[in-house]
Amino acid sequence: MTGLIQVVGGAVVDNLTEPAMLLVARRSAPEKLAGLWEFPGGKVEPGEDPEAALTRELFEELGITVRLGPELPAENADGWPLNERASMRVWFAEIIRGQPRPLEDHDELRWVPLADPDAVLGLPWIPADFPIVRALLTTLAVPAGPAFS
Template sequence: MSGLIQVVGGAIVDSLAGPARMLVARRTAPEQFAGLWEFPGGKVDAGEECEAALHRELREELGISVRLGPELPAAAATGWPLNDRASMRVWLAEIIQGEPQPLEDHDALRWVALTDHREVLDLPWIPADFPIVEALLHSLSSQELDTRTR
């Protein structure tokens, strides 16, 4: 075992089939991240599968159940580096039950338009999440172009 902390995050969209909006969450803690936006999610417990951890975290943090879509590809199998001790794997997800509420670790939730990259990118993101946001927007734009040219 590498000792790397595995974190999972959900890029919660309004529709997996044609995502137009994404739900983002504003952190309350720790102090250095309070007030910054992120993908909701959290740490994977020992012996827990990443997908199961994401389902658990989204129930605990937001009170929702989701259907998972594809994982956002990262350069490493362990996901996107957060720091020298942790990395995050991110999946697209669609709410199938519940109304999202900031139950744990967040004080606000916001739906942002994926078609307006400035609206998304201008939010004060946790620094480690920003490259993931850029990759997600690029990936969704590429998919949109791919489907229009077929």
């Protein structure tokens, strides 16, 4: 079904080859989501490629330029369900220029260690992002080696 609003999110890591840290963003708005953590990103504009949208959104929201890595596989082609009207596709990303700052929609950024799943899962995530966080940790645990075992 293609009538869904397409949203893109960035799993911004310190290194695409050997990720050890994940950058997470705390929402400042809307009120019902304020104070909850999420993957930074946003809506894909009409006619815009999802990867281009993510690159644009990360620059607008955090002031960073990124290199995109692989997409985090979702159970269906539309991506991860956010609600009945929207779904999100998530890509791994590495910063290649800029220092991340909460410029838009966020009031705090934090690097969390991927080797400590409790630190990652212990954050108050937006409920729709929580299954994505679990999938990300599972995905990284498979090929990663000792740090993730």
